Amino acid sequence: MDQVLMPIGFSFLKITEKQALTQLLNDLNAISDTSGIIVTDAKSLNEAALSISQYKMLDKKIEKTRKLITEPLNGLVKEANNYFKSLLIQSPIPLEVERLNKEVLNYNAAEKKKTNDLRKAEEARLEEEALNHAIACGKDEPAIVVETVIPDYKVSQNTAYITTAKLKKWRVTDLTLIPHSYFILNETAINTIRRLSKPEDISSIPGIEYYTEDSLRTK
Numbered sequence: 001m002d003q004v005l006m007p008i009g010f011s012f013l014k015i016t017e018k019q020a021l022t023q024l025l026n027d028l029n030a031i032s033d034t035s036g037i038i039v040t041d042a043k044s045l046n047e048a049a050l051s052i053s054q055y056k057m058l059d060k061k062i063e064k065t066r067k068l069i070t071e072p073l074n075g076l077v078k079e080a081n082n083y084f085k086s087l088l089i090q091s092p093i094p095l096e097v098e099r100l101n102k103e104v105l106n107y108n109a110a111e112k113k114k115t116n117d118l119r120k121a122e123e124a125r126l127e128e129e130a131l132n133h134a135i136a137c138g139k140d141e142p143a144i145v146v147e148t149v150i151p152d153y154k155v156s157q158n159t160a161y162i163t164t165a166k167l168k169k170w171r172v173t174d175l176t177l178i179p180h181s182y183f184i185l186n187e188t189a190i191n192t193i194r195r196l197s198k199p200e201d202i203s204s205i206p207g208i209e210y211y212t213e214d215s216l217r218t219k
Contacts, residue, residue: 004028017069024065027058052216 004025006018013021034051037044088094172178190208203210 013069020065020068024061027061031058049216 006021006025010018010021031054032051034048037048037051039045039048190205193205194210197204197210199212201210
């Protein structure tokens with residue numbers, strides 16, 4: 001592998017963190033090329049097993065060094081996040097935004113209802129007028145009423161600061177009609193039951209088959 005160098009931006013590291021990272025980089029740069037190992041006999045088998053063990057030790061060392069460096073940073077990030085979250089909680093912003101949102105939505109709903117009521121009243125008036133005209137003219141049926149045109153209420157049309165959008169949502173009306181492709185298996189529950197069983201056990205879950213795969217464990 002190509003030589004691994006200390007990142008330029010890691011100048012913030014403490015002495016112990018820098019020493020641990022330097023040692024890790026030295027170990028990584030000292031890795032022998034194992035691409036030529038082909039397992040054909042007992043000797044190459046031992047070489048492969050030894051290489052796997054060394055790689056896994058390095059993998060654990062990478063994770064250990066990562067935690068050594070990142071955990072203090074994670075604590076600082078958490079502290080900063082909590083601070084800014086507290087600023088928001090202590091301010092009137094969330095409650096007032098929620099309240100004012102309701103005010104706007106309630107107003108829009110009332111205006112829309114008012115427009116619909118006006119339209120219905122106008123349609124009823126025109127139908128009654130047509131019926132009375134038909135009766136006065138001695139006709140059996142009233143003339144066709146021309147549909148009245150009352151424009152729909154345009155939400156928030158009187159302000160440049162607010163626009164509304166229709167949120168796309170859904171709800172379950174009949175669970176039995178939903179295709180199976182939209183359901184997700186509870187893999188956590190299945191894995192828990194499988195771990196509690198023996199390798200040779202038969203599945204107790206309908207539609208689930210138990211099987212095993214070989215996995216190498218290095219010493």
